[in-house]
Amino acid sequence: MAPEVKSVPQNRTESVLSKRGKHLADYQDFLVANLNKASANPFSEENPGGIVNLGTAVNRLLESDLATRLAQDDCFKFSPLNQHYYDFRGIKCLKISLSNFFARHFQPYKRVIAEKMIIFNGVSSCLDAISHVLCDPGDIIITPTPVYARIFTDVHDAARAIVEPLPLSEEEDENGQTFALKPEELERKIVSLRATGKNVRCFILVTPNNPLGDIYSAELMMELLNVCAKYEVHFVSDEIYGLSVFEGTKFTSLLSLDIPDPSRTHLLWGFSKDFGLAGLRIGVIYSFSEDVFQALSNMSLYKCTPQIVQEAAAALIEDIEWCDKFYLPLNSTRLANAYEYAASRLQSMGVQVRPAKAGLFIWGNARSLLHSPTEEDEMKLHEEALDAGVYIVPGMKLYCTTPGWFRLITSVTRKELQVGLDRLQEVLEARAKRCPEKLPDNVPNGGGDN
Ligand SMILES: Cc1ncc(COP(=O)(O)O)c(C=O)c1O
Known part of the structure; x- marks a missing residue:
């Protein structure tokens, strides 16, 4: 295929x-x-x-409400400061707003530390960057399929990492579930790829899943995290749809879990889907590893989001009345x-x-x-x-x-x-x-x- x-x-x-x-x-x-x-x-x-x-x-469902909110004075307010260089890793006010936002919506197990975040121009850019710092050319990233296909390209175009699909079966399993994700199959995949000499470095989970619309439970996420920890494989959780859950549904973020191997665990989120703001190009990487943060910091000049855009995004999510009570x-x-x-x-x-x-x-x-x-x-x-x-x-x-x-x-x-x-x-x-x-x-x- x-x-x-x-x-x-x-x-x-x-x-x-x-x-x-x-x-x-x-x-x-x-x-x-x-x-x-x-x-x-x-x-x-x-x-x-x-x-x-x-x-x-x-996501165009609240397109005009977003445009009206972004047109308010506190969003795109241009000043001479916007004409100059800034902290390319992401500006402080957006990182603080994001850490508050994650605290309100993702039930973090530990405090989300604003200084450890990196803001890049979209989650595509985050996938490119994280694969670059975790993998050498030819190294393997496993991801369950079907999946958002650009993951294959995003980690390969520059980083030259290779995605190995973990195909989910459309057949019903013993619980009547189709396209079920099984930790033991991830383990088998890692072992069999390593047996052929492949350097398996990373597992990417898209949750909520694109295209299945599945949400993975805390228990399943923990089992997957434990498999990765056992084999020293990085775990990247792409949660770009984390708040695009249907009314009455509860989502489990990686942030809410007691992570077994923090040095190999990383979260991605962005404004493209939950806020329908793909044009603003804002993604965030929250890595639990200081080394990964350092490496990403040195890439940030190439991948940063304009300061004025970051300021507007911060204003949106800081406005709890609008964001949490109306928009979401x-x-x-x-x-x-x-x-x-x-x-x-x-x-x-x-x-x-x-x-x-x-x-x-x-x-x-x-x-x-x-x-x-x-x-x-x-x-x-x-x-x-x-x-x-x-x-x-x-x-x-x-x-x-x-x-x-x-x-x-x-x-x-x-x-x-x-x-x-x-x-x-x-x-x-x-x-x-x-x-x-x-x-x-x-x-x-x-x-x-x-
Ligand atoms: C799972 C997933 N990750 C990342 C992206 C890329 O998003 P961005 O617009 O932030 O680059 C998409 C876009 O469709 C996606 O579905």
Whole structure:
């Protein structure tokens, strides 16, 4: 399975690029390529024939409330100080605000020390940086799959670390769970890779999970942490969706646990998803290791977020009335509503929807509507949807090993979601007509509440 769209360029002069440069020039990332395609012709009231992007994980559910809050005087207040160099590791006021914010929302087991945080320009940048300081070229990072595919590229483009998938099975386990993550399988994977001479350095867990929408319990997290500690493998918890949990759901952050090997444990979080502020480019690394902090500090000049942006982010999360009492609860409610709306529409189209507890997405299975259970037909469905004006991500591009799955983003405007689902419905119905036994019993028209 080739998760990236490889396009070998024409006759590039050998000597122009380094090997690293050639590697970068020689591939096109599927998620980025499709984001660019959708952004070049986006659906809107003015451009109703444009592409509805239900593939890129953005959160637009409180977009105008965020814009209004960010337009207030305490956010982007420009001063001559913003014209100069600053502490590239992150400015003090944002780090203090973040340590208070984590204390309020992630139930830390120990006090989160503001000075130990590093602020970089997005969690992508944090993944690049942490892999750079933990791994040498060729070293192995394990991550459960399906997963946000850019983890593979983020740790490889510069750091040259290699991700080994730990595939989760779609078959139900003894507890009736699908895509279950088992600590003993992580252990087996570490042992078997080491037996072949591979240098396994790190385990990355995305929790809440993208694309599954699962939240991992404290018990499971502790077991995974203990496996990593036993084999001296770093544990990186990517919690970028940590507050994108559906109303009534409790999330367990790494910060809330009694960590067995602090020198090899690191947390990532950012403003792109929980606050729908991907354009501000803010990510944070909280490493429990002083050495890792030192190494990251020396990279910070290359990866820093502009001071004025950090100040605005600090103002947002310091405003408890707005942030904790208004924004976060409403975001949770809207995420759950958007999920419910899209899930019921998809089910009526014959798509099997996997229940989720968090995230901006639905993990759905359209295998019954594939003409053949193959990666080719899964890609064909994606292309048919794109031709019909809706972009969804095929599961195999997220390293799912069985065809038919796709990820669909629900946290867009209700109009976009509705139009996108209408278009997908037409595509699935056209498929079913070509193969009538695949038509679900009760396929209603599009629409739904607003
Ligand atoms: C699990 C995960 N980590 C990291 C990122 C990258 O986020 P950022 O916009 O902060 O670079 C994403 C974006 O989709 C993601 O889903």
